[in-house]
Amino acid sequence: MIPFFDLHTHMLYGVDDGAGTREEMCAMLDMAYRDGTRAVCLTPHFAPYMGWGRDGGRAERAFDELRAYAAAHYPDMHLYLGHELGYHAACMQALNDGSCRTLGNSRYLLVDFPEAVNFFEIQNAMGQLQRMGYHPVLAHTERYRCLFTHMGWVREFVQGGGIVQINASSVLGTWGSMAKIQWKRLVREGLAHIVSSDGHNLSRRPPRMSVCLPYLEKHCDARTIRRLMWDNACRVIRDEPF
Numbered sequence: 344m345i346p347f348f349d350l351h352t353h354m355l356y357g358v359d360d361g362a363g364t365r366e367e368m369c370a371m372l373d374m375a376y377r378d379g380t381r382a383v384c385l386t387p388h389f390a391p392y393m394g395w396g397r398d399g400g401r402a403e404r405a406f407d408e409l410r411a412y413a414a415a416h417y418p419d420m421h422l423y424l425g426h427e428l429g430y431h432a433a434c435m436q437a438l439n440d441g442s443c444r445t446l447g448n449s450r451y452l453l454v455d456f457p458e459a460v461n462f463f464e465i466q467n468a469m470g471q472l473q474r475m476g477y478h479p480v481l482a483h484t485e486r487y488r489c490l491f492t493h494m495g496w497v498r499e500f501v502q503g504g505g506i507v508q509i510n511a512s513s514v515l516g517t518w519g520s521m522a523k524i525q526w527k528r529l530v531r532e533g534l535a536h537i538v539s540s541d542g543h544n545l546s547r548r549p550p551r552m553s554v555c556l557p558y559l560e561k562h563c564d565a566r567t568i569r570r571l572m573w574d575n576a577c578r579v580i581r582d583e584p585f
């Protein structure tokens with residue numbers, strides 16, 4: 344079986360709506376490991392308007408604790424640190440002063456929007472980030488309702504170097520039937536680059552990558568599956584071009 348690289352997770356405890364305690368954080372890593380994940384990027388929300396992101400080093404401390412736990416229990420597990428930027432007008436300053444982290448210190452930046460975001464906001468935001476020299480990774484792309492009718496833009500975004508991330512559980516209908524349809528469409532049209540769990544906890548949003556395998560194994564070749572589940576996330580972390 345191929346290993347999984349989970350590039351989008353909320354396992355760090357006490358910093359956003361992800362894990363609440365150290366025990367929950369470690370149990371989430373246990374679950375991910377059992378599921379077949381061998382590399383994880385910890386991406387707490389950076390959304391100061393929600394009170395998340397400027398946490399006085401709490402995320403770094405939780406990350407160090409998780410690294411120590413992984414070293415003791417799972418020596419073949421690789422951990423990286425990033426943020427999930429909730430795009431907002433003042434985020435450029437946070438990027439310039441380094442308070443919002445890129446993925447593993449690369450030029451790749453995980454960016455999310457509310458589900459009901461206006462199409463032009465995504466378009467403008469992505470263009471702005473690209474002009475600043477970032478490679479935006481659009482978080483859970485299947486969930487934005489405006490993109491259901493703007494697949495042409497998704498194609499342009501990808502052609503211009505944008506990266507499309509999708510959540511493993513969406514193919515099960517976790518985020519509704521439209522997101523499920525859109526997930527399949529992005530995969531079948533070759534527009535999706537990276538599958539992640541976006542895991543928040545042990546129950547409702549677990550860090551399980553394998554849930555999408557039955558669909559992928561039926562509709563994609565082995566090379567494509569490997570790219571979606573491992574290779575492309577490695578490229579991001581190594582800051583390599585696509």
Ligand SMILES: [Fe+2]
Nearest residue numbers: 351353427541
């Ligand atoms: Fe997330």
